[in-house]
Amino acid sequence: MSKDVQDLWAEIEQIKNNHLEHIKQDLDSVKSNVERIEKTVDKQDYKLDKMDSRLWWIFTWVVGGVLSAVAASIAKMLGLF
Numbered sequence: 001m002s003k004d005v006q007d008l009w010a011e012i013e014q015i016k017n018n019h020l021e022h023i024k025q026d027l028d029s030v031k032s033n034v035e036r037i038e039k040t041v042d043k044q045d046y047k048l049d050k051m052d053s054r055l056w057w058i059f060t061w062v063v064g065g066v067l068s069a070v071a072a073s074i075a076k077m078l079g080l081f
Contacts, residue, residue: 075081 072081
């Protein structure tokens, strides 16, 4: 083989052994970070859903209380009490 071909093969081996390995390590790091972030987002999403459910219960109780107070006032005005 000529010197140019040998140099080219040497450069290909260097790229294959060094640069591609670094890229693989970086991608593995990114993948683990994405998985960690997904778990955190899932936990936060669950907490938000739980809080949303609680707020709806509070809203329902408040509206029910206001409606019953209005109904009691109307009934009192009509002399039903």
